[in-house]
Amino acid sequence: EVQLVESGGGLVKPGSSLKLSCVASGFTFSSYGMHWIRQAPKKGLEWIALIYYDSSNKYYADSVKGRFTISRDNSKNTLYLEMNSLRSEDTAMYYCATTTGDYWGQGVMVTVSS
Amino acid sequence: DVVMTQTPPSLSVAIGQSVSISCKSSQSLVYSDGKTYLHWLLQSPGQSPKLLIYQVSNLGSGVPDRFSGTGSQKDFTLKISRVEAEDLGVYYCVQATHFPPFTFGSGTKLEIK
Numbered sequence: 289e290v291q292l293v294e295s296g297g298g299l300v301k302p303g304s305s306l307k308l309s310c311v312a313s314g315f316t317f318s319s320y321g322m323h324w325i326r327q328a329p330k331k332g333l334e335w336i337a338l339i340y341y342d343s344s345n346k347y348y349a350d351s352v353k354g355r356f357t358i359s360r361d362n363s364k365n366t367l368y369l370e371m372n373s374l375r376s377e378d379t380a381m382y383y384c385a386t387t388t389g390d391y392w393g394q395g396v397m398v399t400v401s402s
Numbered sequence: 403d404v405v406m407t408q409t410p411p412s413l414s415v416a417i418g419q420s421v422s423i424s425c426k427s428s429q430s431l432v433y434s435d436g437k438t439y440l441h442w443l444l445q446s447p448g449q450s451p452k453l454l455i456y457q458v459s460n461l462g463s464g465v466p467d468r469f470s471g472t473g474s475q476k477d478f479t480l481k482i483s484r485v486e487a488e489d490l491g492v493y494y495c496v497q498a499t500h501f502p503p504f505t506f507g508s509g510t511k512l513e514i515k
Binding site for chain 1: 443450462498501506507
């Protein structure tokens, strides 16, 4: 069974850091590019970062560029999102997904509030 | 950035009826390889998004053929024939031709009468 399981979310204060993980199973993780996509409460979907299957290229939305870092460890079938200088507007459900769109995680909630 | 304009924002339909959702992009979504990277997703209530259609008209895995996608260049349509109760949720179009960023439509909420 294919699974993407995110973890690492929580309630943090503005200016804090957080690192999300997304563990993949049931498919060849190392063959897929991966996205992080977020959804603020009651809002639509917002793409925030992409990493190629071999980490050769990484792209970011302007809203997170310079603050967030996407990475992966293919030996651990794990995708990461390191988030620094968090702001209230980063409050959202964060999903990892393959670039083919076939597989999505269940999401992890990040709340930034004082 | 490519702007995706999705309409209508919501619609209410009876079981068995057909509906169409429009998605228009601010520029052509034809990539240099000749393919068009316009996809449709469904987010059912309380769930993660699910891929319905990729590259305009190709059904995702396990997606019933009541769903169909058409369009070209800047103008795309998702059609649901014979709506069923399980089809309720929010539908999104997304373009993956011109990135970064990948951009989503604002969503269409489908309710069942």
